[in-house]
Each structure stands twice: as structure tokens, then as C-alpha cells.
Amino acid sequence: MQVVQHFLKWAETARVSERAGAAAALARVYLDRELPFEDRYAAEAALTSLLDDPSPKVRVALSEALSMSRHAPVQVVAALAADQPDVAGPILARSPVLSETDLIDRIADGRHKTQCLIAQRPQLTMGVSAAIAELGDPDACIALVENKSAEIAAISFRRMIERHSDEPRLREALICDARLPSDCRHLILTQLGETLRDAPLVKALVGAVRAEKLTHEACLRASLTLIATMEPAEHQALVEHLRIRGELTTGFIVRLVAHGKIDFFGNVLIALTGQARERVGGLLANGREVAIAALLHKAGLSKPVQKTIIRALAVWREVAQGERVAGAQEVSWLMLEAIGATPAQAGPEPDAAELAALLRSIHIEALRENARLQAQALVAA
Template sequence: MIVRQFLQWLRNASPGERAEATSALARAYLHSDLSVDDLSAAEGAMIMLLDDPSPLVRGALAQVFASAQKAPPVVVHALAADQPEVAIPVLSRSPLLSDEDLVDLFATAQPDSQVAIASRALLSSPVAAAIAEVGCAQACLALLENLDADIALFSLDRIIERFGHLAAIRENLIARHDLPMASRQALLAKLSQTLAGFVSARHWLGSEHAEHAAREACEKATVALAAETPYEEIAELMRHLRQSGQLTAGMILRALLSGNVVLFEEAIAELTGMSIDRVSAYIHDKHISGFRAVYTKAGLPDAAYSAFREAIAALRDGILVGETGGVTRLKRRMVEHVLEACVAERRDDMASLLALLRRFAVEAAREEARMFCDDLVAYDPVANGHVGYDRATYDHTAYDHMAYDHTAYVPQIHEPRLVA
């Protein structure tokens, strides 16, 4: 009887009045002690109201039923597929929407509705995967900001692949403590591509020049990142670099000239498919012929072999003893030694290699000068009361703790890091 009167009254009511009455009917359905017949009639009336031309009426239903466990499922599902201003409360909170429902709704949802789904509490991994695969950038950012979401690593990689060029998403990902180093390197590559596109679009550099500069900057950052990578993640990082086409001879040579023997060995192992123990044994064997065979199997260019050979020989001779800066930067003495040896060979096929080594030499000299100047600024003998300041003494005391024994470069597979 009450529902019949309600339906008769609706015919002449304004949208605002209909919305207010609909909200009251929905609350009565949830909280009042209605008979079975009245509940059935109320549900029928609300299903009819799903066709009301005013979003105010449908929105009133959504607001009441958004968090209700006892809401009519057919009404909730219809509201979830409505326009965003109606659907968002239901999409963001309704416990009646299963993971399958959410994935299906997400595929055709508008951006605001996608964001609502991505912001749900206790979001499951399958739904997160769907968001990462087809969601808009705003939805993926909302997913990353959702602390309750269960996001698999492959979903993070997919977001990096699709939206790693966007600063907001990139910054959020970099701040995550659970992001593997391989994924961090993928973000570096995305950033390099974005910067290259930005520079070339404004005609500050030609497109080829910008891409070349960005690629070298990415390689430099990758070597620095690898120096901070836990030993157990190095192999995965090398696998990512190979699969993405970034494990080049130039990057591997940069690592070796920086003293990062771990990265060098892991890179060769990844390219050859050999165990790290065998690769290390060949590299550190006094007979260079063993390394030559491994080098060839890795598919590295013949023209660059001389540089790798001279670098390994220099490491054995302790050329990096007393060097500072860890394994994150090119070592000037090492680079200049290798460059001089390669120049002496005078081979026609080494032009590109020599050009690369000369760029490395300039970069290493600038880094060394920057470190030297930083040390001079940091160490003020007058301010610290060292009136009898002696430069030779300062040089020794400032760098002595960084010195290492070149025997650290014999194979130590179980050590977490071989440092310069």
C-alpha cells in the first residue's frame, strides 16, 4: 500500500523531491521492519527508479546503497554501470561487487569511474592487474597511491611501460621500497627517452644528438644504480637490460672502467648463458685466451676487445689502488691507460671505440676535478685550526681509508661487492 502511494506521488514530483523520497525509500528498505511483500514492492519500485531521467534520483539510490551489504544486488550492479556521478559511490565502496564485476566494469568505465575502482580499499591483485593493463594514467596513479592495494610486480612493470614518462607516476614508483632495481632502471630509461624527446621537440638539439646524449646519460645512471643494487638482484638487473636491448658493449665497458667487476662479470654471464663461477674464472685466468673465447661467445664487437683486454690487465696490475669514489664513476687513470693502449694499436676498425674512450676520458677528468674541488671546499685548514697545513699530509689522510688491495679483484663470487 505504501509503495503504491509512493509510485502515484512520483508522477507529479520534481526531480529534487523524487530524489529525497527515493533516498527515504532506500533507507527504509535497509533499516525498517518491512513485511516480505513490502520489501518486494520496494525493490520493484527502486528497480523502476533506475530508469528515472534525473541523475539526482539514481544518485540518491547510490549514496544509500554504496556501502550496504543488504542492498538489492540488481540495483547495485545497475548503478555501478551508470554515469560517473551516479556510479562512483558504488564503485568505490560497494561490498557487493566481486573482483570479476570490477574487472568487467573497469574495461568500459570512464576515467573518473576507473579512479573510483582503483581507490577501493583492499583492492585485489587481479583487479590491480586489470588497472595496470588498460587503465588511464589517473587510474594507475590512484592505484599506486592506494596503500591497501595488492599490486604484483608485473603490474608495476606494466605501469612503467605505459606511463613511466609521466612525472607523477615516476616519482611515486621511485619512492616505493619494494620496487626491484630492474624496474628502477626501466624508469631511468623512460626518463632518458622523455628528456630526449623534450630537448629535440624544442630544437635545442637535433633528435639524433639528443637521443645519443640521453642514452649515454642512462648508461651512466645505470652503472651508478648497479653499484647500489644488492648482489642477489644483479643477475635480474642484467636480464632486464639484455631483454630491453640496453646491455651494450658501451655500457659494459663503462662498468669495467669504473671498477665495477661484479656488474662486468654478471653481464658476461647473462650474455653467454654461462655460470658466474665459470665466467669469473675465465676473466681472472692469467691466460687471456680464455677470456677471448668468453668475449666472443658473449657476442661483443671485435673492435672493442682491445679495450676490455687492457682494462682487465690494468686491474690485475692494481691500477685502481688508491682510487676514490667507489664503482659509480669512471676512473681517470684506467680510462687514459686503456685509451693510450688502443691508440697505439692504430687499427682502422677502432674509430668508434676511440671516440667512445675519448668521451669517457673527458667525463672521468671532469668527475675527478669536481671531487678534488669538493674536497678543497670541505677541508678548510684555517677554519679547523690546522695552521701548519701540509698538502701532502692532507692528501694521504683524506684518501688513505679509501685505498684497497688490488688482490680484491681475484674471483670472490660470494662477496656482495668488489669496490674500488
């Protein structure tokens, strides 16, 4: 007790460097937890009094000394966390004394450095991550995404995209994050396409209508690539995301089937028809044409589309069983053939003309892609 009294009197006239060193030493003594109760009580009072020291160097020394301990005085830690950024930094970055509520309150203060420090804390809870996603500036959100130990809910990923969609560094960090849900990944791809479409240079070069078409096609191809890299467990969430956005179009469905994304197509049918997963899966794997046609009709697909899908499914079944080798190039051609739209045929019915044009474009894209891959193989050889 007397030592603490002497310290407080001495601190009134000591130099800043001396007070900072003494503050750190006093904090270490307090955390040692071997002081008698009265001495410990007095030490805590002295530590609290140091919060009023006019020099931030003293408070920084106190903050660093207390930042790692679970036994630091709560009132001192709380005050240091609300101090200026240089003082608050060590506490915000690592103090185990701060509760989830404390951290959220500090995030709500809106200080850039404070938000970034909290976003970098190890083992961030989902609640704190949600606060950063909702209130944090772009740099804080980037720090959160780069914090691989943070728990981040799907809705928090979405909020970061919605709030900072124009920040390329955040988009890049999100795309590289394996935790990013598939629907959020698709949303970023769509936003990138829209940014490209609206770019003045693109409009000047190809025109607004052409830019819209090119962007739409690019987004469709990106969606197919995304589906190919996804875990099957994520299919349902992405289907629901596409359904809400109105993107489960006939054209998208035809592309899915032409490219052999049959598992994902099954989830689309479940969403559109309300049929049980087991029934849809069974029909796609082994169902007869009549039963499949009835399912496709329930999904709102026209008869010409039904014909092409049924033809494609038959081919993909043979591929799955090892009876045939085929890809999008061969399947899209056979889908064209199913509606009489190949050069050797009479041509499609009027109600299938638009479908035929879509299938031709898919076929040409597949031809180009196969040619590109072949050229790369020749160069590599």
C-alpha cells in the first residue's frame, strides 16, 4: 500500500519516459496475482489513475502491458479501448478481456484504425464479424476477409458486397476466400459484368445493346464455371439465389444441360417443381421419356425445350455409364438435331427458332473452346 502511495506522489513530478516505464512495471506486478489483497486493491486504483495521465506514451505503455492478460482490470481495459487509436491499439488487437459487446461498441464508433484492428483479432465471433460487415469501411472489411480465423456468416459476406461493391480490393479478397458462399460469388461475378457493361469505353466500342448482350453471355459462362467448381452441398443455395434474381431462365437451363451440369439441373427442377429430391434424381438417372417430359412441363419448359433436354440427358447417361465419350460440342449438336435445326434438316418449327439460335451459339462456343484447348496442347507438346 505504501509503495503505491509513493508511486502516485512520484508520478506527479516524474518525466514521461519514467512514468511510462513505471506504468508498465506496475501493470506487470498487478498481473502477477501474488499481491496481498490490500496491495492488489491499491495497485488497481493506481492503474486506474494512470488513465488520466496527460501523456499518451504512458497510456500506451499501460495498454501494451495489460493487452494479453485475462486478469487485467476491466474498467482500465474498457477505458484504454476507448482512448485514441495509438493507445487503444494493443487492447483492441488482442485483449481477451473485451467482450463481444465491447468490440461491437468500438466498431460502431466508426474509427477507421479501430475497425481494422478489431477485424484482425484472432478467432473473431460471428457477431463481431457481422458488425464489421454492416458498419465497417472497405479497409476493415478487407481485413476481416483476410482474417482466416474469423467466423463470418453468409449474410455478412452479402452485406459487404452490397455495401462496397465498387471496391476492387474487397472483391478480389472475397473471390479468393474459400469461405465465400456460392450465391455471393455469383453476385460478385454479376456485379463485375454490370460494371463492364456500363463502362463508357465498352459502350463506345460496341454500343449499348451489344454491350448488354456480351455481358449477359459472359455472366452465363462465368456461372457455369462457378457451378463446376462448387461443392454439391452449395447447389441448393445458389439455385435459390438465382431464382430470387429471376435468372433461372430457359436459356440458362438449356446451357446447364448442354454442358452436363446435371446435378445442378436437378436442384433447379426441385426449386421449379416442388418435387422431392429423390424423385427428381431418380427420373434424371433412369426415368422414361414420358415421365421426364411431365417433370419438365411442370417446371414450365416448352415442348421444344423438353425435346432437347431429353435428348441431352440420354447422352449424358451414356457418358456417366462409360458407354460414350462426349462433351458440350457433341451434346449441343444432338440437341439441335432433336428440333430439326441442323443444316441437313428442314429447320426448326417457328416456336423453336429462338431455342435453335441459342443452341447454335452454345455449339459454336464449344467448338472454339475445344479448338483453343487443342492449340494449347500442341504448343505444350
